[in-house]
Amino acid sequence: MTDNELRSLMSRDLNKGTEALYKQYSQYIYAIVFRILRDCGSCEDVEDCFAETFAEIVRRFDNIHGTALKSYIGKAAQNRALNYRTSLRKNQANTVPFELTEEPVTDNLQEQQENKAKLNFLLEKIKELGEPDATIVVQKYYFGRKMTEIAEMTGLKPHAAQVRCGRALKKLRRDMEQWR
Amino acid sequence: MNKKDILKLLRSADEDSAVWLSEEYHGISENDDRRLWRKVQEKLNGEENYQTEEFHIICDEVTVKNSRLSWLSKAVTAAAYAFIAGLVITGIFHINDFENEIDKTDLPLSVADEVSIPWNMLSSGIMTVDVKNAEFTAEGIYEITIELKSKNALSVTGTTTFMADNFMVAYLGENGIEKSVMPCEISEAGEVYPYAFTLTDGEKRELTLSYGIDSVPDVLISGYSDNTLYLKLRED
Numbered sequence: 001m002t003d004n005e006l007r008s009l010m011s012r013d014l015n016k017g018t019e020a021l022y023k024q025y026s027q028y029i030y031a032i033v034f035r036i037l038r039d040c041g042s043c044e045d046v047e048d049c050f051a052e053t054f055a056e057i058v059r060r061f062d063n064i065h066g067t068a069l070k071s072y073i074g075k076a077a078q079n080r081a082l083n084y085r086t087s088l089r090k091n092q093a094n095t096v097p098f099e100l101t102e103e104p105v106t107d108n109l110q111e112q113q114e115n116k117a118k119l120n121f122l123l124e125k126i127k128e129l130g131e132p133d134a135t136i137v138v139q140k141y142y143f144g145r146k147m148t149e150i151a152e153m154t155g156l157k158p159h160a161a162q163v164r165c166g167r168a169l170k171k172l173r174r175d176m177e178q179w180r
Numbered sequence: 181m182n183k184k185d186i187l188k189l190l191r192s193a194d195e196d197s198a199v200w201l202s203e204e205y206h207g208i209s210e211n212d213d214r215r216l217w218r219k220v221q222e223k224l225n226g227e228e229n230y231q232t233e234e235f236h237i238i239c240d241e242v243t244v245k246n247s248r249l250s251w252l253s254k255a256v257t258a259a260a261y262a263f264i265a266g267l268v269i270t271g272i273f274h275i276n277d278f279e280n281e282i283d284k285t286d287l288p289l290s291v292a293d294e295v296s297i298p299w300n301m302l303s304s305g306i307m308t309v310d311v312k313n314a315e316f317t318a319e320g321i322y323e324i325t326i327e328l329k330s331k332n333a334l335s336v337t338g339t340t341t342f343m344a345d346n347f348m349v350a351y352l353g354e355n356g357i358e359k360s361v362m363p364c365e366i367s368e369a370g371e372v373y374p375y376a377f378t379l380t381d382g383e384k385r386e387l388t389l390s391y392g393i394d395s396v397p398d399v400l401i402s403g404y405s406d407n408t409l410y411l412k413l414r415e416d
Contacts, residue, residue, distance in 0.1 A: 018224065022217060030216075031202030032195060047216060055223035074195075115189075119197060122189055127204075138205040141187050145209075153209050169183060176181040 003069040010061055018058050028070070029053055029077045034143070036081035041088050053080040118179060125175040132156065133168040140165055 001009070001020055010017030030050050037046050057076055064072050126134050132154035139145045139153065151161040181189075193201060201207065208216060 018220075022220065026213070026216065027202045027207055028199055030207050031199040034202070034207060035193065035195065035198040038191075047212075047219060050216060051219035051223050054220045058224060078195075115192065116194065119189055119193060122186065123193075123197060123200070135205050138190075138201055142190050142193070142201055142205075143207060149209070149211075152211075153206065169186070172186055173181060173183065176186060179181070 006069065007061075014058075017061075021058065021061075022054065025057075025070070025073050026050075026054070029057075029073060032074060032077040033081045033084075036078065036085055037088070038144070040085055045084065045088060049081055049084040052084075053077050056080065121179055122172070122176065125172055128175075129168050129171065132161075133164050136161055136165045137168050137172070141169075 001024055006017065006020060006024065009020055030046075033050050033053060034046050037049060041049070053076060057073055060076075126137055129137065135154055136150055139150045140147065145153075147162050147165070148158050150165075151158040154161060156164070
C-alpha cells in the first residue's frame with residue numbers, strides 16, 4: 001500500500017487504516033525499537049515502547065505532511081525508543097554489566113566501513129544457511145528468544161532446534177574464516 | 181572468528197540491517213503479533229491514562245468506529261450462532277473408527293454433518309463434542325466453549341479459540357477452514373491460555389488437555405490445515 005493509499009484509508013476508516021498501518025510498519029517499528037532497547041530493557045519494555053510508539057504515530061497521523069511516511073515513522077520510533085531508554089536507565093542501578101554496555105562508536109570511518117562489510121558478509125552467510133537454520137540463529141542470537149519459542153516458530157522439537165543451532169553456528173564460524 | 185565474535189558482530193547490526201533481520205526472520209513472531217496488536221488496541225482505546233486531549237479525540241473516533249463495527253460483529257455472531265446451533269442439533273462431531281479415511285468433505289465447522297475424527301487409541305465408543313457457547317470477544321476472537329464427552333460418561337469442558345477471520349473462512353470458504361485454527365491450551369483449573377499459530381498446508385499441531393483426573397486419558401486437539409479438526413484420546 002502506498003503512502004497516499006494509507007493516508008486515504010486512515011481518513012476514511014481509522015480502524016482499517018490503523019490495521020493496515022500496523023501490517024505495513026509493525027516489523028519496521030519493532031526492529032528500530034528492539035535495536036535501541038535490546039541491551040537495557042526487557043522484552044516487555046520493547047513491547048510497551050512499540051505499542052506506545054505505534055499509538056503515538058496513529059495519534060499524530062493527520063499531522064504528517066510532506067514527508068515519506070516510512071522516514072517519519074522510523075524517526076518517531078527511534079526518538080521514542082531513545083526516550084524510553086533514558087527513562088529506563090534512570091530507574092536502573094548505576095552499574096551495568098560489561099556485556100550489556102553499548103559498543104563504542106568508532107570515529108574511524110575506515111573501520112566503520114570494514115565492520116559494515118563484515119556484517120553484510122555474515123548476514124549473507126546466515127541467509128545461505130537456509131531455513132529453518134537461518135531463523136533459528138537469528139532468533140536465538142539476535143532476538144534472544146528461548147529455544148522452546150524458536151522450536152514452536154519453526155515447527156521443530158526444542159532438542160532438534162538446539163542441535164540445528166549448534167551446527168549452524170559451527171558452519172558460520174567456518175564461513176567467516178573466508179572473510180578476507 | 182569464534183562464536184563470541186560472530187554474536188558481537190550480529191548484535192552490532194545498524195538500523196538497516198536490524199530492519200532487514202526483523203522483516204526477514206520474523207522479529208515479531210505470530211504469537212507476538214497478536215499480543216502486540218492487542219497492546220496497541222489497548223493504547224488506542226484509552227485503557228491506559230494518557231495526558232493529551234488530542235489523543236482522546238482520536239480515541240473517541242476509534243470507539244465510535246468500533247461501535248459501528250460491533251454491529252457487523254453482532255450480525256456475524258448471529259449467523260455464527262445459527263450455524264453452531266445447526267451443529268449442536270445435528271449431533272455434532274461423532275467419532276468414527278481410526279481406520280476410517282478422513283473425508284475432506286466432512287468439515288467440522290462448515291457443515292452440520294457428521295465428521296470423521298480419528299481415534300487411534302481407544303477401539304470403540306463414541307465421544308461427542310458439544311458446543312456450549314460461542315461468541316466474539318472484544319479482541320475479535322471467536323470463542324467457542326465445547327464439552328467433550330467420552331463413552332464412559334466422564335466429561336470435561338474446555339474452550340477452544342478460533343480467530344474470527346478463520347471462522348468466517350470456515351463458514352464462507354470453499355474448503356472450510358482454509359489455513360489456520362487457533363486453539364488454546366487448557367489447564368487443569370480450566371483457565372484458558374491463548375495459543376495462537378498459523379498452520380501451513382499439511383502442518384499439524386497438537387494441544388494437550390489435562391484434567392487432573394488420573395483415569396481420564398489426555399485428549400489431544402490437533403488443528404490440521406486439511407480442513408479437519410482432529411480429536412483423539414491418548415492413553416497415559
